[in-house]
Amino acid sequence: MSEKKTERRDFLFTATAAVGAVGVGATVWPMIDQMNPDASVKALASTEVDVSSMNPGKTITVLWRGKPVFIRRRTPEEIDEARAVKLDDLKHPEKDEDRAKNPEWLVMLGVCTHLGCVPLDQKGDYNGWFCPCHGSHYDISGRIRKGPAPTNMEIPKYEFVNANTIKIG
């Protein structure tokens, strides 16, 4: 091999490889993306819930995007309890004020952030939720207090359409 010179052939190799890579990418991507949520799944993105019949201390579970959403109308004691917790005691520090804009209503995804089980209502060491799968304890604000879950239960996007109706999503 003597002095290496860029020739027309080198240019052709590079150009062929580049076009080939783009072609392969463009072919493979639809094969991968077809597994993502389709239009019919995305269309079911919001749910409206009538909460007029709920008394304080009651939790209902509704299905949103195939996942359970807990809606709890909290008692004044529970609100006090949730707001009295110091942020230093929390694994994933979040103020209750940020989680429940209207303190009486806690709306959150009923999905344990560990591996996705549905926690049980009014169980566990912190008077909130308890996940039976791997033993995560959540408080009355749905914040992780003990166990393997890394974060608090998620708060979905929701709004009060009127005094009696919550729209999730």
Add this chain to the structure above:
Amino acid sequence: MSDHEYTPKSNFGKWFNDRLPLLTLANHLTDYPTPKNLNYWWTFGGILTFCLVTQIVTGLVLAMHYIAHADMAFDSVEHIMRDVNYGWLIRYIHANGASMFFLAVYIHIFRSLFYGSYKAPREIIWIIGIIIYLLMMAAAFMGYVLPWGQMSFWGATVITNLFSAIPLVGEGIVTWLWGGYSVDNPTLTRFFTLHYLIPFLILGLVVLHIWALHVPGNNNPIGIDVKKPSKDTVPFHPYIVIKDAFALLMFMIVFAFFVFYTPNILGHADNYIEANPLVTPAHIVPEWYLLPFYAILRSVPDKLMGVIAMLSAIFILAALPWLDTSKIRSAVFRPLYRQFYWILVADVLILGYVGAMPAEGLYLLIARVATTYYFLHFLVILPILGFKERTLPVPLSITEPVLGGSSNLAAARDDSRLEKLK
């Protein structure tokens, strides 16, 4: 090996074999020289082939009646059980067949661990085996989802959520796996497709596994290199074929016992309740053959680290040929390794037991100790043992200690211990 000299007797055979040497292959498989001291632990390769074929045949038939749809899957399985002619039998063979497959593969793996079958020059056989084992776990997991019972649904939820532990892209990957925002119909249909595909991938890998085996030939209970063919070998057919067939019959008795007498004992009662995304069963457990890894997952208090520990527990096996530094293959000549081997067996059984128990109190403590020991065995004990252990003298051939032509009495004694192992 006499492969190259082989010529078929008939003219047609010659004509065909010149164009496609299938007869040469058949001849190789028949004459294949096999160490004459193989014991019954060596019959599980044949048993596993039987298991794979059984799963493919019964699975093919079940797929003719099963409907992969979230609204219909559960009912279609009950339809198979109640209406389809012999549907109950075929489904029970398929469901228990998975357990039998894993029972056989665990014996097969622990056979390799005892006799050092993973060591040079058989590393590639071993690694292909580990890949087959991983695919088996994937196939078994997805198959368990198909009846769409409560354990199917929540097992699928928990296992797919393992991927959410990956930083940044984890949630996106889980949504992609699900094809939605939770385990639902798109998940079921793709799992069915993959469950159908994987056994054929395994079949291809089994061919490579056997091909790689036929290059150096079988290991054997005393773990020495054998000259082939020689006094130390016998042809595969009829000697090994008959032995394998007899062991397979014994295995089929166990298999039939489960199918006909306790077809549901290895399953979980909750899976006869249709999947309900609003209620998690009080106690989620995987199938028995995944319990040790499940115990490792739960013994680590951090989500990402738990997932890493569980996966490492499997992948560490692939590195075994290099972690075990001992030049001696068989545990027969390794007095210390033999003891650590049995401790490891006990450790894995303990992990399996605590994996089935709630993750709290004493169970959690035991799981943590056992998990630590599991990694200690592979990462610390095995590498050091290769240098420190005083191994026993190894005979030069399989025949030597038996004929007494050797002054190596220690080797002869070891051979008598071998007899007991059989």
